[in-house]
Amino acid sequence: MSVTEMFSFIQGFLSADQDVREDLRKVVQILEQAAREILTVLQSVHQLTGFKEIPSKCAKARELFCTVRTQIADLKTKFPVEQYYRFHEHWRFVLQRLTFLAAFVVYLESETLVTREEVAQILDIEVVREKGFHLDVEDYLAGVLIMASELSRLAVNSVTAGDYSRPIRISNFINELDSGFRLLNLKNDPLRKRYDGLKYDVKKIEEVVYDLSIRGLGKEHKCGEDK
Amino acid sequence: MSVTEMFSFIQGFLSADQDVREDLRKVVQILEQAAREILTVLQSVHQLTGFKEIPSKCAKARELFCTVRTQIADLKTKFPVEQYYRFHEHWRFVLQRLTFLAAFVVYLESETLVTREEVAQILDIEVVREKGFHLDVEDYLAGVLIMASELSRLAVNSVTAGDYSRPIRISNFINELDSGFRLLNLKNDPLRKRYDGLKYDVKKIEEVVYDLSIRGLGKEHKCGEDK
Amino acid sequence: MSVTEMFSFIQGFLSADQDVREDLRKVVQILEQAAREILTVLQSVHQLTGFKEIPSKCAKARELFCTVRTQIADLKTKFPVEQYYRFHEHWRFVLQRLTFLAAFVVYLESETLVTREEVAQILDIEVVREKGFHLDVEDYLAGVLIMASELSRLAVNSVTAGDYSRPIRISNFINELDSGFRLLNLKNDPLRKRYDGLKYDVKKIEEVVYDLSIRGLGKEHKCGEDK
Amino acid sequence: MSVTEMFSFIQGFLSADQDVREDLRKVVQILEQAAREILTVLQSVHQLTGFKEIPSKCAKARELFCTVRTQIADLKTKFPVEQYYRFHEHWRFVLQRLTFLAAFVVYLESETLVTREEVAQILDIEVVREKGFHLDVEDYLAGVLIMASELSRLAVNSVTAGDYSRPIRISNFINELDSGFRLLNLKNDPLRKRYDGLKYDVKKIEEVVYDLSIRGLGKEHKCGEDK
Amino acid sequence: MSVTEMFSFIQGFLSADQDVREDLRKVVQILEQAAREILTVLQSVHQLTGFKEIPSKCAKARELFCTVRTQIADLKTKFPVEQYYRFHEHWRFVLQRLTFLAAFVVYLESETLVTREEVAQILDIEVVREKGFHLDVEDYLAGVLIMASELSRLAVNSVTAGDYSRPIRISNFINELDSGFRLLNLKNDPLRKRYDGLKYDVKKIEEVVYDLSIRGLGKEHKCGEDK
Amino acid sequence: MSVTEMFSFIQGFLSADQDVREDLRKVVQILEQAAREILTVLQSVHQLTGFKEIPSKCAKARELFCTVRTQIADLKTKFPVEQYYRFHEHWRFVLQRLTFLAAFVVYLESETLVTREEVAQILDIEVVREKGFHLDVEDYLAGVLIMASELSRLAVNSVTAGDYSRPIRISNFINELDSGFRLLNLKNDPLRKRYDGLKYDVKKIEEVVYDLSIRGLGKEHKCGEDK
Amino acid sequence: NMTADQSSSSIAAAFKVFQQELDTKHDKYERLVKISRDITIESKRSIFLLQQDVEEVLKEAAVKLDGVTQKIGLIAEELRGEDIHQFHRAFTPGIQEYVEAISFLHYIRHRSLISLEEINAKLVFMKAEKSSVEVVPADVQVLTFQVTPSDYLLGVADLTGELMRMCISSVANGDIDTPFQLSQFLRQIHDGFSYIGNTGPYEVSKKLHTLRQSLAKVEDACYALHVRGSEIPKHMLADVFSSRTALIDPEESMV
Amino acid sequence: NMTADQSSSSIAAAFKVFQQELDTKHDKYERLVKISRDITIESKRSIFLLQQDVEEVLKEAAVKLDGVTQKIGLIAEELRGEDIHQFHRAFTPGIQEYVEAISFLHYIRHRSLISLEEINAKLVFMKAEKSSVEVVPADVQVLTFQVTPSDYLLGVADLTGELMRMCISSVANGDIDTPFQLSQFLRQIHDGFSYIGNTGPYEVSKKLHTLRQSLAKVEDACYALHVRGSEIPKHMLADVFSSRTALIDPEESMV
Numbered sequence A, B, C, D, E, F: 001m002s003v004t005e006m007f008s009f010i011q012g013f014l015s016a017d018q019d020v021r022e023d024l025r026k027v028v029q030i031l032e033q034a035a036r037e038i039l040t041v042l043q044s045v046h047q048l049t050g051f052k053e054i055p056s057k058c059a060k061a062r063e064l065f066c067t068v069r070t071q072i073a074d075l076k077t078k079f080p081v082e083q084y085y086r087f088h089e090h091w092r093f094v095l096q097r098l099t100f101l102a103a104f105v106v107y108l109e110s111e112t113l114v115t116r117e118e119v120a121q122i123l124d125i126e127v128v129r130e131k132g133f134h135l136d137v138e139d140y141l142a143g144v145l146i147m148a149s150e151l152s153r154l155a156v157n158s159v160t161a162g163d164y165s166r167p168i169r170i171s172n173f174i175n176e177l178d179s180g181f182r183l184l185n186l187k188n189d190p191l192r193k194r195y196d197g198l199k200y201d202v203k204k205i206e207e208v209v210y211d212l213s214i215r216g217l218g219k220e221h222k223c224g225e226d227k
Numbered sequence G, H: 001n002m003t004a005d006q007s008s009s010s011i012a013a014a015f016k017v018f019q020q021e022l023d024t025k026h027d028k029y030e031r032l033v034k035i036s037r038d039i040t041i042e043s044k045r046s047i048f049l050l051q052q053d054v055e056e057v058l059k060e061a062a063v064k065l066d067g068v069t070q071k072i073g074l075i076a077e078e079l080r081g082e083d084i085h086q087f088h089r090a091f092t093p094g095i096q097e098y099v100e101a102i103s104f105l106h107y108i109r110h111r112s113l114i115s116l117e118e119i120n121a122k123l124v125f126m127k128a129e130k131s132s133v134e135v136v137p138a139d140v141q142v143l144t145f146q147v148t149p150s151d152y153l154l155g156v157a158d159l160t161g162e163l164m165r166m167c168i169s170s171v172a173n174g175d176i177d178t179p180f181q182l183s184q185f186l187r188q189i190h191d192g193f194s195y196i197g198n199t200g201p202y203e204v205s206k207k208l209h210t211l212r213q214s215l216a217k218v219e220d221a222c223y224a225l226h227v228r229g230s231e232i233p234k235h236m237l238a239d240v241f242s243s244r245t246a247l248i249d250p251e252e253s254m255v
């Protein structure tokens, strides 16, 4: 093979690569739009009037996840499945956002931590790399951390809306999450930075709980609602 | 045409361009001074004593915008109108500041979001590019985001000044603004960065409202004004 | 108009802008490909055997400029002509490359400096901004400077290929070019940096002429011109 | 004069210059040490127990300024006074630090803004360049801005130490300072960057005052001063 | 004096400073234009036909230095003379260029090294700082080094023009210059970097002399002129 | 030990370190001056008249090395001998220069490569680290490479001075040296860069030999002088 | 040509010696880089464990750090008879991370700053000579490793980041004593670094900004604790936190 | 609280799985970095040997490069069943250096550019499964490693630097054919990179400048050879260089 042929060959490869990336950029942009729409639906839970509507908002969000699934299905067709990590950066960010949204919906519905399996199911993707387009564990964890920060906001707004028991439940939940993260040996990477942020969320929620407790608020509610 | 003649001719071009830029730099510097003066007037609303004086301060600011209009009129004469984007960087920054100031005045006066049309009117410029020196949409949005940050500060200082209802109104306003921005598909540009700051402002204001709420402050006002 | 409506409206603006940029990126990418192909054709003049083929290579390059013209025609349709400077950065680089290629072809054909008018004609664009999509003077100058550097390489390779008169002609040409640039009052911008490189090219070519002169090579030609 | 003689003569010049710089480096190093010692003394005001000791700490700092004066007197002898700006970079940094320290002492003592005259007096230097070794206005401003940042820290630590009135006084002071700076037309230089930091300090201190206000802390003082 | 008054006062200082710098920028730009014109005149000595015209070109350059003197006289009026080093960076570069040009003229005329006194006289400025606007020794040296590089080019072009004795004279001159610089104790500053370039010039010129010598060129001249 | 004590302790260490470095800087500066003086002596071998004086120049250089030895003796007293590499950067450069000068003297005297042992002896330092202040092998090699470059210059100037056999001997010597360096596994470090330069020196000398050989110069001399 | 060959072989012989010397040095450098990377990773993992502030995890971290100490022994062995500064760049990242980890453990146990001497005292290694195969106690050799003051400083600078994290965790856990203790301690370190200023190595100056930020975060945390605490009478405070603070083990239980 | 404990243990259980997954990945990454460093060093040493252009040294370099190939086998083994792109950053420096070395060897032997396929064909490894201790040939498994086009490009870009060095050495040795061959070859590579332009990875664009400089040096060398050669009649040229060129082995003697 001559030098010219070799470079033509490589150029062909590079062009193909660029085309894939161009395609991915487009699909991901649409996914981001979808994610922003789900977020808008869920944001209303922070409003004074939003608390009663949580179930309906969650249902609405679940519906919107249908579109997301279609779009992700489209995304999967844009590149060879074994080359997931080659193009990972393209969808990494939006997948973390979607994980956050899925985790937030699940939390609002059942006050439990969404599992990686559940997120994968909601997005119609795999958990195990070998099986196909999957949810990387670090992206799952990042999504969960984004939710933690949203929950600290929710704790604050719950009080404003007069719901004094929710912050305490959030506090317990976040504490458990924190214990989980403590098990991980995080490197000095973006995930570690996000995890450092979790401590501030824990702190904020704890402050809310403290504010409630010194005022004798929420105690009775907690008992009443928890059991 | 000899090489020398051609280059002499080209030097003419270059000199003209440099002169335009020199002129623009001077006018913009004067505009910046005017903007700082308006800011000084409006800053007083953060003071303990400033709240009663909001109307008079707004009036004073409106007056100062007259000077701004004259200066912008001068700016417009310094370059051919169709070359707006050639020199855009020169006035971009100050136009964003002025938009912020106009938006702040309008908010203080009426607690509404200034429209691009209103800003254009206040500065005596156009909205539609085709009609003349105009307010670029991204500069308008940047100005609005600067105001959002100023409002989070205002919410804090309102409480200090004993005005417990204003933060709640600001909170509603900022939430609406946030929803608006969520409709936009911003790229990874300076505007996107500024918008990320909005989330922080939203949270900050919610925490102020929380602080009032848990202490039972501002309740009476809220009821009165809300319904 | 509600905030939501206004932002929806603005999103229309932003989308339109992003679409324009997306379109421009694509056309420019194709233009760059075309420019690289012309370059590949012209680079063969540096080969030992390439000197005899200069006319045929120039003809081939001229042909390829047809495609370029079509693509630029396409480019022009992608944005409103008065917004040239808004999107200038998109095509600036490729236009400089194309100017270089046009200047190189013209030099190889006639050993003269291409004028801005000629480049504009080769690319089927305008010289005067008011008339439509034009060749900015700074981009023209940048293209000419790229050619100067290519000529210093050509002077070296001419000698290797046994052509001893070409370097002397190149030297005269480059000296004239250098005088031309000395008429310009360049600021500390990219063009100034490129121009500093010209000094190096001048020196390099003078050394080639020196090497020929001290060995009495190319004398016959020189004599003819000198006396 | 032969080339050798001339260069020997020039070497005399260069050596003299290098000697001056060597001397300046040494004196400045000693000055920096003194400045660090004053800083160590003053930093103790941030300690929980440090508040009562402010007067004694200030007295101690004032004492240490005696040494500084001696060292500056020494510095002055190291170069011809009219060449201030030739060697400015050598002492610029330390002079800004010393201005900060002087401004901090004066603030702690009297809660006023040190004037340039006072700083000059404390350091035993001139205000007016023509009269001798002076305090450049930009260095004075830089020193004042460093103090502003230290005051925002002091506001925080005052509260921790149980002093609820100090933050309110600091807030008023910083606001006045901010208004002052808004009168200046700063270019995009280091001073401008530092000034941008002031906005953050203003906000930070306002939040401290807010926290006190919403909890009804420091009221008694505030009332006393307000009305 | 209130804070506001003090800052207004300071703004006066800052404005004055900015005005001075603006003025300086303009005069320096004109000076640069003049320097480029002198350079264009002197550049012709590198041309084949230029050697005979050296005297007339030098005369022409000397004439142009008149204009330079007028412009420098103007420059001097733009700032207080004792603040030379405060604004040094503004004219440093152009003064080095002018020194180079003066040194080149003097070399072409008499094949001697221009002294600092002579340059000062040509530019109508002082040598001794105390006496007024002067030529800093480092700027003088920088100008001389620029000339050294120009002489290595001249050596090359002399040969092309058939003048075989000039390179030998240049070689001796440059060697003397190199010895001179070796007397200096330069620090790691811009001057040191430029001086490192001198070694390259020395070597280049020696190679030219070598080329002549091995071909037996210039021998007769050398004898004639050397002894 | 309290935190304060710990930092005082460390500060003591750092001050001591700074003092050592200050001392080293001074001695090294003097050493550099001495090295420049030796260089000036040896430079004369490049002059037309210098060839006969080589022995006397070498003797003079040898004398000057006495002073160098005294200064190095002084240098050794400035730091603990086991911490050679801690302060290595201070004297690394000058030691390479001195090695070059020693190697050049030895080459001029005997046309052999100075050994590391010989350099060490000339400088009165050690070869083996364990024995005391020593000559690092990389510094020795760097010095040798500087000499190679000087020899390529000498080859050129020898021809100019009419000595046609010396270049051939230099060529053989440099080729041997090149073979030696080829044995080393150099990393991408400064030494590797310098070694890359050696190839250009080899090339230059080879060109000189070629020039001589095609003119039939030097052959007879070589035979005569070599054996 | 004969003489050329002879001298050639002498030059060649000399250069073969140089080759060996350079290769040996380079190989050693490379081995040190690898050990340093291992030390960094293990130290980081220890620090992560230490952040959990639970007795058994502390023990695990201490064990891990003992392993790290042994790795430093490998460095000491590589440097036996060498000038430590010649290879310093190869292992300084690992040593800094080790200082950070060991000083963090020390602070958790003793609430004080470990001194350079205390660290160096840990880095003494007994090595049985390989010469004789039987394990004869008399044949034991002592190897030491000395952390440089700069590496110590840089490690301590990083420690402040961990202390800030610890403070925020404590606040989140309702532990009200630790934050005030930490703010005191961090302020001392901050004042120490201010005292050293720019006389230290360049890398320290670079880390000063982060240090200031960490201190600000800790001071803000104390401020927040105080402001919140101001809302109820002091005697109630203990009550509020009683359930939680009980979980935090008192210092005296560890040494 | 019961339920909290239960869910806590479920969260904890999940996170323990994550911990293992993350640690495994990190450890693998670290091992790959170390192998990559070894590959880099050995490749560099091979290149250095190759620059000597002497038959026996070439063989030594080839043997060294076989060793490097085996190290790449270690990478392949680590990546067995993994997505190569997940760990690509860990070993890309080593692979690029290997491409540089192997393509240099190839050029010296065949005076042509090695193709990506040819390189990849060398990276096929037979591994006996550990499962059965006896060496049963049937139990052999084939492992492959695929160099990415980007790494290939980046390696070839660096190759041009070595080719430039080789050209200068050839000129210095009076070898007049190699420089012209090299200039032709380098021009082809340069034109190839021009053709790819900025469509390639970012790192390639960064290396383009160096590539241009290398080409300029080679073209200058050819120019110098030609200019010098112009001074004597062609038929004398061979004579002048005869003694030296004889030492340069003809291509056909090696494969």
Ligand SMILES: [Mn+2]
Binding pocket: G047, G100, G158, G159, G161, G162
């Ligand atoms: Mn850390």
Ligand SMILES: [Mn+2]
Binding pocket: H047, H100, H158, H159, H161, H162
């Ligand atoms: Mn390489």
